[in-house]
Amino acid sequence: MQAQHLSSSESKANTVTIDAAPSARHLMAIRIVGTALFDYQISKTPAARIRLESLASMAQQLGDISPVEAAVVSQLLAKPTSIEGATL
16 A cells, blocks of 8 residues: 655555554464453452463463553552452
8 A cells, every 4th residue: 555645746555564563463362361361350360360470471481461561460460359248
């Protein structure tokens, strides 16, 4: 696809480069961690928390999620949760 720019008569590509597009591995990591995050938000069980912590930690160590994405999970896990008065 070509786009015309007023500053030049040359046509310039306006497609996303491969380097800027998220990799399939990154998208899969986001999907897996996101599913675990969703499960934890709904169930609030210790098992769901451990699963989320483990998956997020592994994905960050492998470089599949960014430090910012890992920080979002950490912030969520830092908040105390309670189910019927019991703090997890």
